Amino acid sequence: MDDREVRWAIEELINAYGQCLDDNRLEEWPDFFTEDCLYQILPRENADQGLQIAVIYCDSRAMLQDRVTAYRTANLFAPHLYRHLMGGVRIGGRQNGVISARTNYSVFRTAIDPIHYGATEVYSVGEYIDKVVFVGDVPKFKERVVIADTSRIQSLLVTPI
Amino acid sequence: MATFNGEPRIDVAWPAEGVARVPYRVFFDPAIYALEQERLFRGPVWNYVALEAEVRNPGDFKATFVGETPIVINRGKDGGLNAFVNRCAHRGALVCRELRGNRSSHLCIYHQWSYDLEGNLIGVPFRKGIDGKGGYPPDFDASQHSLRKLRIAAYHGLVFVSFAEEVEPLEDYLGPIMRPWLDRVLNRPVRVLGYARQWIGGNWKLYNENVRDPYHASLLHLFNATFRIARSSQIGGTLTDKRGRHNLLHGYQREAQGETAAYTAEGIKTYQAKYALADPSLMASRQEHEIALTFSIHSIFPCLVVQQISNTLAARQIVPKGPDQFELIFTFFGYEDDDEEMRTMRIKQANLVGPAGFISLEDGHAIELVQQAIVRDQEACSFIELGGRDTASQEHLVTESAIRGFWQYYRELMGLN
Numbered sequence: 001m002d003d004r005e006v007r008w009a010i011e012e013l014i015n016a017y018g019q020c021l022d023d024n025r026l027e028e029w030p031d032f033f034t035e036d037c038l039y040q041i042l043p044r045e046n047a048d049q050g051l052q053i054a055v056i057y058c059d060s061r062a063m064l065q066d067r068v069t070a071y072r073t074a075n076l077f078a079p080h081l082y083r084h085l086m087g088g089v090r091i092g093g094r095q096n097g098v099i100s101a102r103t104n105y106s107v108f109r110t111a112i113d114p115i116h117y118g119a120t121e122v123y124s125v126g127e128y129i130d131k132v133v134f135v136g137d138v139p140k141f142k143e144r145v146v147i148a149d150t151s152r153i154q155s156l157l158v159t160p161i
Numbered sequence: 162m163a164t165f166n167g168e169p170r171i172d173v174a175w176p177a178e179g180v181a182r183v184p185y186r187v188f189f190d191p192a193i194y195a196l197e198q199e200r201l202f203r204g205p206v207w208n209y210v211a212l213e214a215e216v217r218n219p220g221d222f223k224a225t226f227v228g229e230t231p232i233v234i235n236r237g238k239d240g241g242l243n244a245f246v247n248r249c250a251h252r253g254a255l256v257c258r259e260l261r262g263n264r265s266s267h268l269c270i271y272h273q274w275s276y277d278l279e280g281n282l283i284g285v286p287f288r289k290g291i292d293g294k295g296g297y298p299p300d301f302d303a304s305q306h307s308l309r310k311l312r313i314a315a316y317h318g319l320v321f322v323s324f325a326e327e328v329e330p331l332e333d334y335l336g337p338i339m340r341p342w343l344d345r346v347l348n349r350p351v352r353v354l355g356y357a358r359q360w361i362g363g364n365w366k367l368y369n370e371n372v373r374d375p376y377h378a379s380l381l382h383l384f385n386a387t388f389r390i391a392r393s394s395q396i397g398g399t400l401t402d403k404r405g406r407h408n409l410l411h412g413y414q415r416e417a418q419g420e421t422a423a424y425t426a427e428g429i430k431t432y433q434a435k436y437a438l439a440d441p442s443l444m445a446s447r448q449e450h451e452i453a454l455t456f457s458i459h460s461i462f463p464c465l466v467v468q469q470i471s472n473t474l475a476a477r478q479i480v481p482k483g484p485d486q487f488e489l490i491f492t493f494f495g496y497e498d499d500d501e502e503m504r505t506m507r508i509k510q511a512n513l514v515g516p517a518g519f520i521s522l523e524d525g526h527a528i529e530l531v532q533q534a535i536v537r538d539q540e541a542c543s544f545i546e547l548g549g550r551d552t553a554s555q556e557h558l559v560t561e562s563a564i565r566g567f568w569q570y571y572r573e574l575m576g577l578n
Contacts, residue, residue, distance in 0.1 A: 041517070045260075046355040052508050053355025053493045055517045059509070062440035069439070074383035076523045115533045152358040152488070156525040157517040 001137075006099065007091050010132055013139045014103055018084030021160060026071060029160060030064040034133060037061055038143045041161055043151035044126065055148070055157055067160065077158045081110040082123070084161075098142060101130040105146075107161055109154070124150040124161055171196060173577045176542055180405075180565040180572070181550040186539030187577075188364040188532065194484040201463055201574050202228025202481075205328040207314070207321035207335075209465030209478055210234055212492055214318060214351050216242070220263040220278065226480045227322060232311065233257045233267070234320060237278045242315060244322040245280035245308035256308065267308075280308035316340075317347035319467070319476065335461065338402045342409050342459055345450055346469050350497040354507060357491040359516040363528035365464075365479050365487040366571070371524050372460045372477075373408050373563035375399060376547055381527055384513070384520040395455075398556040404573070405552045405566030406462035411454045412558065443509055446471045447502075460563070462570060470520070472503065473510045485532055489525075491515050 001009070017032050033039060040054040058064050085106045092100035109123035131143035146161050171192055176182040187193050202208060208227045211234055215223050222235035224247060231247040233256070249256050249269040256269045256276065266283065268275045275284035282303045290296025312323040314331040321331055328334065335343065361368070371377070375397070379385045397412030438444065449472065459467040466477040474495065480488040491514070495507050514521045535541070545568075548560025552569050555562050572578060 043356065043358070045358075051353065051355035052504075053357070053511050054508070055357055055515060057508055057512055060440050060442075062438075063443065063512075065439045066443065070384070070519055075519070076381065077526050078529070151356070152360050153516040154360050155362065155516075155529060156359065156522040158522055 001134075006094075006134075009134075009137075009139045010091055010099065010101055011089055013132065013141075014086055014089060014101070014128070014130075017141075018086055018105070022082050022084055024081075024159075026068045026160075029068060030061045032141055033061050033064060033144070034135065034140045034142045035061045037064070037141055038145070039064060039141070039160075040144075041146040041148055041157070044147055044149045045151040047147050055153065056160065064160075071158055075158050077156055078111060078113040078116075080112060080159070082159055083108045083110070086128075097133055099132045099139075101128070101132060103128045103130070105161070121154065122150075123154060124148050126150065126161075171577070174540060175572065175577055178550070180552065180568040181544070181546050182542040183545065183568055184540060184542050185535035188367060188535055189484050190539065191484055193575075194481070196575060197481075198228045198230075200576070201571070202230070203324035204574055205323075205325045206463055206574070207323050207328065207331050207461075208463065209319060209461060209476065210244070210322050211320040212318055212351060212353060212476060212494060213242075213315050213320055214353050214494065215261065215492070216320070218263065220265050221261075222257060222264060222267075223261045224257045224259065225478070227311070227324065228481055231255060232322065234313065234322065235264075235278050238265075242313045242320060243279045244311040244313040245276075246311065248309070249274055250282060250306040250308060274306075276308055280310050282306045282308075317343055318351055319343070319347065319465070321465075336402045336407065338400055339407045339409065339459065339461070342400070342411075342457060343467065345452060346457065346459070346467060346474065348450075351474070351494040352497050352499070354493040354495050354504075355511075356493070357515040359489040359491070359525055360482075360486065361489060361525045361528055362486055363532035364484055365481040366567075367528045367531055368479055368487060368489065368524070369460065369463070369567050370564045371528060372458055372466050373399075373410065373567055374561060375410050375412075375558035375563075376561060377527070378410075378558070381523045382520040395558065397454075397558050398554065399558070399560060399563045400554045401552055401563050401566040405569035408460045408563040408566060409457060410460075410558070410563065411457040414453050414455050443512060444471075445506060446510065447506065449503070460567075462567070468514065470514055471510055472506050473514050474507070475514065489516075 020028050039058045041056045042054045046053055087104050089103045104127050106125040107123045108120050110120045126148040129145040130141055132139050133142045173184060210225045211223050216236045219236050219238050222233055224233050232244055233247045234244045237243050247255055247257050251272055251274050254269050254271040256267050266275050266277055273286045277283050288297050314321055316331050316335060395412045400409040457469045464479040468475050475491045475493045478490045482488055493511060495504060513519050545561045545564050548555055548562050552562055552566040
């Protein structure tokens with residue numbers, strides 16, 4: 001692949017990821033990652049102080065699957081929709097087959113419970129700090145660190161960002 | 162709001178059943194909320210505000226709240242702790258404009274009045290005017306214009322402040338029943354591992370009920386029941402101090418016989434025997450305290466919860482933001498002498514608690530469900546009779562006695578009889 005093809009493939013990965021979550025196809029979400037991946041949602045408040053506690057911390061694809069299982073069968077929460085808007089994707093250098101990327105995101109959350117039906121709020125804004133590898137022709141996240149400027153979480157967080 | 166002998170008075174028709182009933186009005190009436198700020202948060206209580214580990218060095222400060230009032234705590238040059246209201250003595254502006262940091266003095270940017278680390282006024286621009294014109298009158302006395310100072314005390318690294326002169330010493334306030342359990346969890350120096358903030362659309366007292374409520378722990382949170390962190394059938398109980406204000410909920414690793422049978426016999430929906438983790442490393446834990454409890458939830462009136470759930474340790478501060486919202490600030494910590502494996506365990510287990518916690522995220526939802534449904538029905542009441550009608554400590558987890566304890570002390574402080 002030349003640089004333009006790599007760039008296109010990674011942008012496609014980043015956008016497909018957002019649409020997967022917005023469509024609530026959560027069972028497909030772990031497939032965006034390598035088996036030994038790291039996924040975490042880290043409040044900016046902690047990231048800036050070098051503190052490691054994350055809101056969600058998964059260091060394997062199996063842990064992502066556990067999040068999905070819990071979402072479907074265990075956790076209880078107000079039903080809602082997500083809409084991801086991504087922008088400003090910048091693809092950095094490649095080192096030992098690992099390509100770094102950085103992308104801004106915003107997530108709007110729309111309530112579909114009977115009390116707040118149809119109301120939308122800015123739920124979270126921040127950036128993705130990614131490390132992407134190609135498995136064959138398919139790009140996967142080896143690392144996806146969500147740095148959430150929105151340290152204050154409204155109600156709860158159950159759907160991944 | 163009516164007044165009685167110059168004191169604000171609120172007539173609440175508290176039912177004859179006493180603390181086994183709570184009129185919903187106390188969760189949404191703005192007049193009650195305003196009275197709480199005075200009688201309760203500024204009353205004879207100690208409000209948790211920080212861990213000492215957050216203000217370790219001279220000049221370290223943290224901006225936080227007592228009730229709704231913004232305050233600052235900092236470590237003085239002498240190593241002592243100071244606390245004051247974060248409001249300039251001149252014209253009322255917020256003095257400290259950062260969440261945390263280190264400063265040798267505090268400067269109000271509006272007119273550059275400056276204060277030392279104890280809150281004393283040390284600098285006033287143009288105090289004597291310019292060329293003999295203007296300035297303050299000759300009797301201006303800087304010592305009369307300090308920031309409003311609060312009492313401050315620490316217990317095993319937990320920092321508390323009080324507006325009240327008449328409050329008992331912190332050790333006595335925590336009391337002989339709660340202290341040994343706090344000692345257990347805070348038995349050596351701690352290190353902050355990170356923060357989480359959750360903004361919940363409900364009254365702050367609903368959260369105080371939630372943390373004193375072992376009934377919901379395994380019914381609302383499937384993870385608790387299935388992974389044996391907290392189950393109503395396990396050996397454990399609730400310890401409440403004499404006045405009902407503080408409480409410990411705790412559960413031992415030892416299992417009561419036939420506990421799974423108790424869940425399946427009742428057809429409890431949140432107990433799913435087949436539920437298994439694809440990556441069980443989440444639940445890897447290590448016993449680290451002499452008394453092995455899978456969980457111990459220390460609720461200290463009015464705004465602190467110290468949690469030990471498996472190896473996750475955190476101080477949760479409840480900050481009221483009006484009658485129908487509050488912020489819950491989690492300060493996760495470990496011990497200074499944690500090894501690498503333990504540090505990793507704590508980071509992984511943090512998935513269990515906090516705003517996205519497998520066994521806690523429902524709390525935010527449940528509290529909002531209550532707030533949404535009670536609106537307008539001020540005379541209607543909740544029904545709190547699980548485990549009887551009194552506030553006594555109980556050696557089991559099928560009880561709401563700790564919730565009744567909270568209301569006993571709340572009514573005493575608020576004068577709602």
